[in-house]
Amino acid sequence: MRLAIFDDWRLGLVGAGGDTIRDVTAAVPDRRDADPHGAGWWLRLCRDLSALRPALAEAARQAHARPLREVRLRAPVLNPGKIIACASNYAAHVAEMRDVVLPRHASAPPSWLLDFDVFLKAPSSISGPADPIVLPALAAGREIHHESELTLVIGRGGRDIGEDAALSHVLGYLIGLDITERGDGDRSRRKSHDTFTPLGPWLTTADEVGDPQSLDIELRVGDAVRQKVSAGDMVTPVARIVSHASALMTLHPGDVIMTGAPPGVGPIVAGDLVSVSISRLGHMSIPVRGAGSPT
Structure with missing residues (x-):
C-alpha cells in the first residue's frame, strides 16, 4: 500500500502508477475531525x-480515483513522538565531512562528531512535499545544506528489539x-528549524518495498546531480539502526527514523529547486525560499 495524507489531513491510497489517489478516510476508526494536532x-x-x-x-475499491495533481499532499506522518536521525552512516559522507565541510564551518569539531550515532530532531520541523523549504532569518550568514535520506516509520513499537526482528517493526x-544549518552548535538545534524535515510524497508499506538496502537515492539541485547512492552503502543498515535506537529509547508507533545522509551534501539558496527520488518510493521536488518570501 501507498498511504498518503492529503488536503485537510484525509487518508488516501495512491495507485500503482503514482498518479491517482483514492480517499479511504471513511475506513479509519475514530477519525473525528481534521485537526492535525489531535x-x-x-x-x-x-x-x-x-x-x-x-x-x-475495500474503501479504495469503492472510492473514485482522483488525479494526484488535484490534491495537496501533506507529509505522510502525523504527530510522531520523535524523529530519530542518524549521523555518519555513509563512509564517503564521513570523509567529506572530515575533509571539506567541518573545516569550513566548525571551529574545532570533536572527533566523536564523525562516529555513527543517533540524535533527535524536533517534530515541528516536518513539512510536506507541497511545502517550500524556508531558510531561517536566524541562520543568516551560514550555509544551509541538503541531505537526502531514506526514512522509515515505526509500526509496531518496542524496546530492545533484536536486529533479526527489527524490520518487522517498520510500517513503511x-x-x-x-536540511541542516552548518556551523558550530548543537546538531539537533541546527537541524530543527521549521520546514527542515520535508517528508513525502507518501508512505510505501514495508511489504511492497522489500529489502531497504536495495533502494537507490538521488538528489538534484536544479539540473545538477548532487547525491547518488545505493542504500546498501550504509555503514549501519536499517535493521541495525532500528535495533540500536530501540536499545536507547522505546520506539512507539508513528515514530520517524531518518537513516543518514549520503555523500554529496551541499548548499541550497533561495530560488533553488531540490528534487529527490528513491527507487520504489517516488519523487518530490521542493522549492527553496528565503525568510519572509511570499508563499
Whole structure:
C-alpha cells in the first residue's frame, strides 16, 4: 500500500502508477475531525495497519480515483513522538565531512562528531512535499545544506528489539530531507528549524518495498546531480539502526527514523529547486525560499 495524507489531513491510497489517489478516510476508526494536532488516528493506524488493511482496501475499491495533481499532499506522518536521525552512516559522507565541510564551518569539531550515532530532531520541523523549504532569518550568514535520506516509520513499537526482528517493526518507507544549518552548535538545534524535515510524497508499506538496502537515492539541485547512492552503502543498515535506537529509547508507533545522509551534501539558496527520488518510493521536488518570501 501507498498511504498518503492529503488536503485537510484525509487518508488516501495512491495507485500503482503514482498518479491517482483514492480517499479511504471513511475506513479509519475514530477519525473525528481534521485537526492535525489531535490526529491520534494516524498513530493507531501505524500500530494496527495489519488489521485495518481489508477495510482500507475495500474503501479504495469503492472510492473514485482522483488525479494526484488535484490534491495537496501533506507529509505522510502525523504527530510522531520523535524523529530519530542518524549521523555518519555513509563512509564517503564521513570523509567529506572530515575533509571539506567541518573545516569550513566548525571551529574545532570533536572527533566523536564523525562516529555513527543517533540524535533527535524536533517534530515541528516536518513539512510536506507541497511545502517550500524556508531558510531561517536566524541562520543568516551560514550555509544551509541538503541531505537526502531514506526514512522509515515505526509500526509496531518496542524496546530492545533484536536486529533479526527489527524490520518487522517498520510500517513503511518514504523520502526524507534532513536540511541542516552548518556551523558550530548543537546538531539537533541546527537541524530543527521549521520546514527542515520535508517528508513525502507518501508512505510505501514495508511489504511492497522489500529489502531497504536495495533502494537507490538521488538528489538534484536544479539540473545538477548532487547525491547518488545505493542504500546498501550504509555503514549501519536499517535493521541495525532500528535495533540500536530501540536499545536507547522505546520506539512507539508513528515514530520517524531518518537513516543518514549520503555523500554529496551541499548548499541550497533561495530560488533553488531540490528534487529527490528513491527507487520504489517516488519523487518530490521542493522549492527553496528565503525568510519572509511570499508563499
